[in-house]
Amino acid sequence: MKRIFFLFLFLYAQIISSEEIRNSSLEIYFQSILFRTQGRITDEKESSRIAALASPVILGFKFEKYTEKFITNLEWTLITTPTSGVVFLPGRNSYFGILYKGFLWGAGRKSDPDEEFPAWSSWKDGVEGLFVETEMDRIKIRFDALDLYRAFPLLENQWLKLQGREYFLPKQAREELISEKDIALSSQSRYRAGISLTGNKEDHFIYRFRVRYLSLGDWGRFGSDTNESRSESIEGDRDYLVEWRLGLGFVWKFFYISGDFFLSRGIDKTGYHPSRSERSIPISGEALRIDLGFYNTYGKISIFGFLPDREKRSSQGEILEMGFVGMGASPIANPILQQVWGFCPSAWITDQGLEREETNFPGKRPANLFGWKAEGKFFGISPGIHFTYIGFLKEEKSSSGLWTISGNMQNKFLREAGVSIAWSPLEDGSARIELDLGGFESDHTTGLKQWYMLFRIEGVWK
Numbered sequence: 482m483k484r485i486f487f488l489f490l491f492l493y494a495q496i497i498s499s500e501e502i503r504n505s506s507l508e509i510y511f512q513s514i515l516f517r518t519q520g521r522i523t524d525e526k527e528s529s530r531i532a533a534l535a536s537p538v539i540l541g542f543k544f545e546k547y548t549e550k551f552i553t554n555l556e557w558t559l560i561t562t563p564t565s566g567v568v569f570l571p572g573r574n575s576y577f578g579i580l581y582k583g584f585l586w587g588a589g590r591k592s593d594p595d596e597e598f599p600a601w602s603s604w605k606d607g608v609e610g611l612f613v614e615t616e617m618d619r620i621k622i623r624f625d626a627l628d629l630y631r632a633f634p635l636l637e638n639q640w641l642k643l644q645g646r647e648y649f650l651p652k653q654a655r656e657e658l659i660s661e662k663d664i665a666l667s668s669q670s671r672y673r674a675g676i677s678l679t680g681n682k683e684d685h686f687i688y689r690f691r692v693r694y695l696s697l698g699d700w701g702r703f704g705s706d707t708n709e710s711r712s713e714s715i716e717g718d719r720d721y722l723v724e725w726r727l728g729l730g731f732v733w734k735f736f737y738i739s740g741d742f743f744l745s746r747g748i749d750k751t752g753y754h755p756s757r758s759e760r761s762i763p764i765s766g767e768a769l770r771i772d773l774g775f776y777n778t779y780g781k782i783s784i785f786g787f788l789p790d791r792e793k794r795s796s797q798g799e800i801l802e803m804g805f806v807g808m809g810a811s812p813i814a815n816p817i818l819q820q821v822w823g824f825c826p827s828a829w830i831t832d833q834g835l836e837r838e839e840t841n842f843p844g845k846r847p848a849n850l851f852g853w854k855a856e857g858k859f860f861g862i863s864p865g866i867h868f869t870y871i872g873f874l875k876e877e878k879s880s881s882g883l884w885t886i887s888g889n890m891q892n893k894f895l896r897e898a899g900v901s902i903a904w905s906p907l908e909d910g911s912a913r914i915e916l917d918l919g920g921f922e923s924d925h926t927t928g929l930k931q932w933y934m935l936f937r938i939e940g941v942w943k
Contacts, residue, residue: 505546510941512539516641516933518817520920522651523928531651531931535644537562539636543572552578552585558636565643570636573607585614592633594621594679594689598730598739600772600785600854603819606633606809609670620680628673630695630808632832638810641820649821654842658823668832672696675724689728689741695808696721697749700834722747722764722830724808738773743789745806749835766790766805768827780857787812787850789827791874791889803828804847806835812850813869815897817933818843818921824895826850826871839876841927843895847874863903871895897921911941 515536522529541558556572576589591614592607610627647655675693682688697720723746730739747764767790774783793802806828811819818824826848828837838844852869872890899919906912920932 506544506943508543508941508943510541510543510939513938514539514640515936516816517935518649518931518933520651520929520931522653523925529651529653531649533649535562535641535648537640537644539640541572541636550580552576552580552587554578560636560640560643562640562644564645564648568643570634570639573605573635583615583617587612587614591623593677593691598737598772598774598783599781599856600774600783600852601770601812603638603814604809604812605635605638609633619682620678622676622678624676625674625693628675628693629670630673630830631668631670632830633809634668634832635810638819641816646821646823649817654822657840658838658842658844669700669834670832671698671700671834685732687728687730687732687739689726689730691724691726693724693808694721695724695747695830697747697830697835720747720749720835722806722808722835724806728770735775735777736773737776739771741770743768743770743805743807747806749803762800762803764803764806766803766827768805768807779859780855782853782855784853785850786852787826789847789849789874791847791876792828803837806830813897814867815869815899815919815921816935817931818895818897824871841893842929843871843923848872849874849890861905861908863901863905865901865903866899868898869896871897893924893927895921895923911943913937913939915939 513536516534518531518533520531538561539558541556543556544553545555546553554574554576556575558570558572560568560570562568571590573592574590576587576591578585578587580586588611590607590609591612592605608623608625608628609631610625610629612623612625612628614621614623616622641649647659650658673693673695675691677689677691679689680687699720725744725746726741728739728741730737745764745766745768748761749764750761769788770786772783772785774781776782789805789807792800792804795801804827807825808830811823811825811829813819813824813826822843823831823836823845824843825831825845827845828835828847829845830836831845836845838846840846849872850869851872852867854865854867856865857863871894873893874889875891897920899917901915901917901919903913903915906914915935915937917933917935917937920930922931923929
């Protein structure tokens with residue numbers, strides 16, 4: 482398979498080299514990061530404390546070449562850490578494409594259309610495989626024919642994880658959250674396909690529609706099947722997940738508002754339970770995502786929220802029907818919560834499959850998010866501040882699983898905040914120095930606190 486892939490690259494390079502180049506660019510960039518974290522659980526035993534240091538070196542390149550018939554858009558990043566060695570990660574877009582009959586026929590990685598609003602910039606997803614895209618009258622349509630889903634790993638959501646999660650967690654949390662699979666750096670993938678549509682009307686009304694099908698199978702710690710369910714089929718149990726998304730937005734002068742409604746439907750086969758008519762756990766969940774704010778040339782302020790539903794449980798606490806299940810990278814931008822604790826505000830399809838964690842620690846647990854963030858830019862200096870409140874949904878033994886906006890939150894919570902300041906000494910922004918300070922704390926019962934300091938130097942050669 483690798484020989485075929487490299488042969489394709491060679492032939493493609495020979496073809497595009499004979500074409501007249503309209504536009505081409507090459508960027509080489511580097512980052513040097515110093516990351517420090519400390520934390521503890523309320524218990525003052527030595528094993529409950531945490532202190533860790535990360536200092537990865539990052540080198541990457543971005544190459545773009547356009548002709549009348551071909552597009553080359555490549556971005557790759559090399560990361561070196563003391564524990565993982567050298568790791569290569571593709572950027573948000575890294576693909577080859579052929580322009581034919583008004584369509585872009587592509588192979589490689591293509592990110593979903595940029596989020597129009599800033600609060601969800603960390604929730605990244607896209608296709609890795611074969612896709613077809615076209616644009617007409619302010620409408621962009623993309624069909625993902627073969628998408629090898631693995632949660633869309635990027636530098637921004639992987640560099641700290643590659644250092645090793647176990648180095649950043651207290652001993653008690655390591656025992657609950659880290660399995661043998663976490664030690665290995667190789668991620669798994671599954672087949673996914675879908676279609677998405679994005680567009681705008683008169684530069685004021687923005688609309689989005691997307692539907693995706695993901696083949697789950699026996700994938701993930703929660704999705705692992707029992708011997709009873711596996712015995713029904715030689716080729717596996719054919720678990721699947723379908724995600725629907727419908728979004729609307731409005732931009733007017735210095736104000737914007739956006740809302741997205743998500744539906745997840747699917748099946749996860751498991752052992753028989755008397756309260757279920759089938760030997761499976763249906764996946765039937767909804768979620769609402771909102772973002773509103775104000776902006777001008779000097780900065781922006783955003784207020785956001787995310788509200789998923791929870792699972793349906795029997796009176797004995799057995800899960801009868803799963804609620805919302807998310808895809809892609811975690812919506813949380815906090816590097817410790819996202820990459821080390823692996824927090825997602827619901828069950829989630831990660832690079833290790835369907836995961837849901839029943840633990841007091843941050844993990845894949847149903848939770849509502851509310852927060853705000855502000856960013857500014859003055860004479861090359863960019864300050865920022867953000868705050869997020871994470872309220873976990875109730876986990877009683879008996880639950881109807883109905884989606885409600887209020888009245889279903891418990892007393893357990895997380896709250897995280899941070900401040901940042903960056904300076905770009907050059908007008909083109911090719912150099913940047915950044916300092917971030919942040920952290921989070923839980924409710925008194927869990928008693929978890931952790932903070933971090935990040936110092937980053939970036940440079941770009943064009």
